[in-house]
Amino acid sequence: MATTTPRSSSRARTLGAYAPMLVLLLLAGLSIEEGLRLLLTVDPAAQAGMAGWYVLVLGVVLALTSAFAERPSVTEGTGDSADDEPAASPSRRRDLLVCLALVAAYAALLGTLGYVLAGVAVVFVFLRVISGYGWVRSTVYTIAINAVFVALFELSGVVLPAGILRF
Numbered sequence: 001m002a003t004t005t006p007r008s009s010s011r012a013r014t015l016g017a018y019a020p021m022l023v024l025l026l027l028a029g030l031s032i033e034e035g036l037r038l039l040l041t042v043d044p045a046a047q048a049g050m051a052g053w054y055v056l057v058l059g060v061v062l063a064l065t066s067a068f069a070e071r072p073s074v075t076e077g078t079g080d081s082a083d084d085e086p087a088a089s090p091s092r093r094r095d096l097l098v099c100l101a102l103v104a105a106y107a108a109l110l111g112t113l114g115y116v117l118a119g120v121a122v123v124f125v126f127l128r129v130i131s132g133y134g135w136v137r138s139t140v141y142t143i144a145i146n147a148v149f150v151a152l153f154e155l156s157g158v159v160l161p162a163g164i165l166r167f
């Protein structure tokens with residue numbers, strides 16, 4: 001005898017699957033709004049032009065990435081495969097908690113260690129724990145990612161927290 005699942009639990013599961021995308025779209029909207037506000041600041045002493053463009057572009061990229069990302073209904077398993085994970089599996093919860101802890105650690109370390117060391121530490125831990133990459137791959141990717149971001153920030157004139165390295 002076939003059993004049916006209630007519509008409400010299926011609907012709640014679908015809304016829950018879209019929650020991260022909705023949060024990212026909200027953050028993208030806030031970023032676009034803040035970038036426009038910085039660009040339209042009439043006080044030339046504020047020197048908000050470069051920061052405004054950076055925040056605006058970041059918001060647009062985030063919005064486009066979220067809008068064109070693969071939809072949860074496409075990525076959710078049908079239950080036919082043993083590889084399918086439920087939406088709220090313990091490993092996904094652990095990954096979410098690790099990401100939140102890394103964001104908090106990054107915020108805490110940024111002032112004392114500076115952008116370079118805090119970025120290296122957070123990206124390396126993320127690649128090792130969440131992505132499951134080995135030591136060598138994590139190290140190479142961490143150096144490459146942080147070098148690109150430091151170069152982009154330096155070229156755009158954004159001043160990064162120097163920290164203990166004074167770099």
